[in-house]
Amino acid sequence: MTELGLRFFLSLTQIAVVVVIVIVTVLILTLAERKVLGWMQDRMGPMEVGPYGILQPFADAIKLFFKEDIVPAGANKFLFTAAPLLALIPAFIGFAVIPWGPDWTVEFNGTVIKPFVISDINIGILYILAFASLGAYGIILGGWASNSKYSLLGGLRSAAQVISYELNVGLAIIGVIILAGSLSLVKITNAQSGWFWHWYLFAFPAPQIFAFVVYVISSVAETNRVPFDLPEAESELVAGFFTEYSGLRFAFFYLAEYANMVLVSCIAAAMFLGGWNAPYPGTVFDLLGLPSLAWIENTMWFAAKTYFFLFLFFWLRATLPRLRYDQLMRFGWKVMLPIALANIVVTSIAVYLFPNS
Amino acid sequence: MDRLKQWLKTVTLYEIAAGMKATLSHLLNYKPVTLQYPHEKRTLPDNYRGMLALLRYDDGTEKCVGCDLCEAACPSRVIRVVSAEVPGEPTKRYAKEYYMDMTRCLFCGMCVDACPVDALGMTREFEWAVYDKRQLHLNKQQLLAIGDRSFPVREKRLELQHPNTAFFNVAFKHVPQKPV
Numbered sequence: 404m405t406e407l408g409l410r411f412f413l414s415l416t417q418i419a420v421v422v423v424i425v426i427v428t429v430l431i432l433t434l435a436e437r438k439v440l441g442w443m444q445d446r447m448g449p450m451e452v453g454p455y456g457i458l459q460p461f462a463d464a465i466k467l468f469f470k471e472d473i474v475p476a477g478a479n480k481f482l483f484t485a486a487p488l489l490a491l492i493p494a495f496i497g498f499a500v501i502p503w504g505p506d507w508t509v510e511f512n513g514t515v516i517k518p519f520v521i522s523d524i525n526i527g528i529l530y531i532l533a534f535a536s537l538g539a540y541g542i543i544l545g546g547w548a549s550n551s552k553y554s555l556l557g558g559l560r561s562a563a564q565v566i567s568y569e570l571n572v573g574l575a576i577i578g579v580i581i582l583a584g585s586l587s588l589v590k591i592t593n594a595q596s597g598w599f600w601h602w603y604l605f606a607f608p609a610p611q612i613f614a615f616v617v618y619v620i621s622s623v624a625e626t627n628r629v630p631f632d633l634p635e636a637e638s639e640l641v642a643g644f645f646t647e648y649s650g651l652r653f654a655f656f657y658l659a660e661y662a663n664m665v666l667v668s669c670i671a672a673a674m675f676l677g678g679w680n681a682p683y684p685g686t687v688f689d690l691l692g693l694p695s696l697a698w699i700e701n702t703m704w705f706a707a708k709t710y711f712f713l714f715l716f717f718w719l720r721a722t723l724p725r726l727r728y729d730q731l732m733r734f735g736w737k738v739m740l741p742i743a744l745a746n747i748v749v750t751s752i753a754v755y756l757f758p759n760s
Numbered sequence: 761m762d763r764l765k766q767w768l769k770t771v772t773l774y775e776i777a778a779g780m781k782a783t784l785s786h787l788l789n790y791k792p793v794t795l796q797y798p799h800e801k802r803t804l805p806d807n808y809r810g811m812l813a814l815l816r817y818d819d820g821t822e823k824c825v826g827c828d829l830c831e832a833a834c835p836s837r838v839i840r841v842v843s844a845e846v847p848g849e850p851t852k853r854y855a856k857e858y859y860m861d862m863t864r865c866l867f868c869g870m871c872v873d874a875c876p877v878d879a880l881g882m883t884r885e886f887e888w889a890v891y892d893k894r895q896l897h898l899n900k901q902q903l904l905a906i907g908d909r910s911f912p913v914r915e916k917r918l919e920l921q922h923p924n925t926a927f928f929n930v931a932f933k934h935v936p937q938k939p940v
Contacts, residue, residue, distance in 0.1 A: 446792055
């Protein structure tokens with residue numbers, strides 16, 4: 404009983420730490436996006452709250468928290484309330500299987516835990532994909548329950564887009580799964596240790612470059628970001644599926660969108676860029692004779708890779724205009740899907756020809 | 761060959777890369793064009809057409825002779841002048857009441873052009889946002905106050921001007937002209 408209680412306590416601690424890290428990242432992102440976007444457009448971004456506007460996320464959070472919570476007339480109140488949670492929970496739940504640092508085990512009073520991953524389940528990536536699909540329910544139910552034509556159109560577009568591009572995400576990472584022989588993100592990351600050419604982006608029998616490009620493009624589409632932001636196209640649909648939302652519920656949708664961005668960036672880093680592995684074998688701390696501090700270097704590498712992808716999201720947003728709906732669908736089904744399928748065939752043949760590498 | 765080149769550009773995402781290079785170059789050579797408005801303000805040109813004001817001569821008398829030409833010139837019917845004789849000085853007129861409804865004003869400056877005695881001026885004030893629109897219905901005292909604070913150097917009242925005649929500075933070549 405005490406062992407179970409201890410395990411429960413340790414897991415809860417891990418979950419709390421991860422959730423706090425994700426929320427802090429989201430807070431940083433909301434500011435960083437506006438700043439980076441401003442700099443790229445020769446503006447300054449937010450400058451008023453705190454020095455150089457660094458307290459802007461807190462001002463936004465306080466404002467959203469104290470705003471009036473409006474439920475539109477004719478809205479389905481239950482679904483209208485449930486939709487933000489349905490969008491938020493799948494976005495956060497995926498972080499349970501992301502390995503943040505080295506695959507260590509720590510024995511704590513007889514209980515063995517892995518400190519840098521909440522739960523190393525053997526179907527890790529499948530679990531993330533399954534819950535990412537559930538996120539579409541939050542969006543489409545939010546759009547439908549609002550009793551507004553803009554919300555409904557945004558929700559419909561979003562459902563079509565998320566389903567189309569989730570397929571491409573799933574097919575793009577199958578190449579990596581074939582190479583690693585496992586669905587567990589911990590095992591996939593461990594298999595990429597050593598020099599950076601062991602990362603699956605460059606790995607020997609079948610470099611996953613095309614799969615990587617397909618994954619990045621599709622993940623931008625899946626998180627409803629520019630240039631695939633048709634569900635919330637503000638020039639056509641006011642704000643898309645969350646047009647009618649305000650206050651805390653709006654904040655939940657916002658949080659879910661940014662948490663999804665962090666999640667797909669973490670997956671991209673873990674599956675294609677070696678996760679927490681440094682581009683060189685081992686770590687600098689190992690060479691310095693401090694192997695117990697190696698996790699700092701590894702988590703920093705993971706953060707650097709993740710933040711690179713997040714910067715790419717902002718960068719794309721500053722550069723590209725929005726796609727038209729038929730272009731979006733044609734691109735997803737006629738370009739991305741064949742590339743992803745061909746990548747699976749090529750990877751399979753390569754692994755068959757070089758089974759030991 | 762041309763089509764092959766085009767195809768290669770599409771496949772390698774050449775044009776997207778070119779666009780992303782442009783945005784990144786702006787990020788790296790960061791030169792914002794923003795003016796942090798309430799904290800720093802741009803210098804306005806001298807002929808800036810801002811808030812309207814009524815002016816006085818250097819001895820404090822109002823320039824306005826109540827001729828109503830500004831009211832006639834105004835395309836938006838901003839101005840309303842109630843003209844009257846100066847008490848005790850028949851033939852000399854002044855604006856007994858002078859109203860401006862600045863909610864309608866489009867700052868074209870035609871009233872200033874129309875004024876024969878240069879009694880109207882445009883200041884460089886522009887921060888006139890108010891919570892109540894009625895605060896933008898200005899009367900003569902308010903307009904004179906704006907003129908007093910915006911034009912501290914007043915025009916000299918002309919000598920040789922008969923106190924009983926309204927003085928127009930156009931088309932009267934035989935009376936002394938205003939010093940430039």
